Amino acid sequence: MMSRTWRIVPLIVLAPLACWAADSGESPPARLVSFAELERRLGEPTLRVLDARPKADYDKGHIPGAVWVDARAVATMAVKNPGVLTDRKAWESWLAPLGIGPKTDVLVYDANRQLDAARLWWLLGYLGVERAGLINGSFPLWVAENRPVTTEVATVEPSSVEVRFRKDRNATRAEVLAAIASKSALIVDARSRGEYDGIEKRAKRGGHIPAACHLEWSDLVGKDGRFLEEADLHARLAKAGVNASEPVITHCQNGGRASVNAFVLDRLGFKARNYYLGWSDWGNAEETPVDVDVASKPSP
Incomplete structure (x- = not known):
């Protein structure tokens, strides 16, 4: 048939x-x-x-x-x-x-x-x-x-569209650097704990953006693809140090995991941008500051 x-x-x-x-x-x-x-x-x-x-x-x-x-x-x-x-x-x-x-x-x-x-x-x-x-x-x-x-x-049927980039949804490396210097936004790292601590390296350098808090994307969505209830999401965000009064920039390695976090933040009313290029950009740059977890640092 x-x-x-x-x-x-x-x-x-x-x-x-x-x-x-x-x-x-x-x-x-x-x-x-x-x-x-x-x-x-x-x-x-x-x-x-x-x-x-x-x-x-x-x-x-x-x-x-x-x-x-x-x-x-x-x-x-x-x-x-x-x-x-x-x-x-x-x-x-x-x-x-x-x-x-x-x-x-x-x-x-x-x-x-x-x-x-x-x-x-x-x-x-x-x-x-x-x-x-x-x-x-x-x-x-x-x-x-x-x-x-x-x-x-x-x-x-194909459609003819004119793209207009929403710069308020994306953050560049320069904007993240400026946010760190001015403390104008909280950086939220959606990667694994090993990547955040610098134990697992997926770029020239391992570690995390200074002052970034860690909120792994998988803590926000179940294995069946259903997001946690709103009360649970708010609790996870609060535990990570995220509050609605502070603008947020989320990131991961190359955009995907950070998009999960960005979706949750957006849905709950937080003002959030996604540093889409993430650690693939930051960790491979020479001039960007990097922190690593004390436990992951080599002994002198």
Whole structure:
């Protein structure tokens, strides 16, 4: 039997992505959608579901209407070419096949505890897509709950979009250095304890940004891809020394884990940016200050 093809036609894009925000000029909090809400909305013409899993997994079965996105390719884009973060044409070419329009609600899921989905959520927002959110739970959990799955491929009419970078969502190395000097923002490290302490090195130098607090991304989301309850999240943030009155810059090695933290902070109303290039940038630079845990320092 031949499988059918889902054909999704977006609304015509008449405005640049930067105009998608509310008239107040402030972005709405990050959206987290339950399985039940998503299932009710499947088939809506204004809904775009993005699948951030490997293509082979997508082909075996996915949420009906979901469009596959090569999350691994996106993850390596900035690492291989840091200048791509300001390459408007590159991102317009990446966005066009997704067919996202001004009234499209974009929801992303994965099977990797939100790591890949959160990266795409952050990038979409950075590019000016305001109507983007995550699905609270992983695809394996969706299947375990006997929710609808299909192998039918969704085809999307490409859209013409104008990317407008949201500089308030990203932090550069220079801005992190300035924040340290002026104590104008709290640096939150989403990496593992070993990376933070300098025991595990993924760059020329190991350690952490001076005065950065440690809040590993995996402490905020369960193995089933569901985020902790808000009260628990607030407790984890408070224990790490994060408070709502202080701007936050989160980072990891190259953007993904920090995007999970950024999503949680954004959703809870914190003013947060993501130092997307993270330790792959900071740890390989010569002039950046680095601290290491006392226990990890070699004996004299």
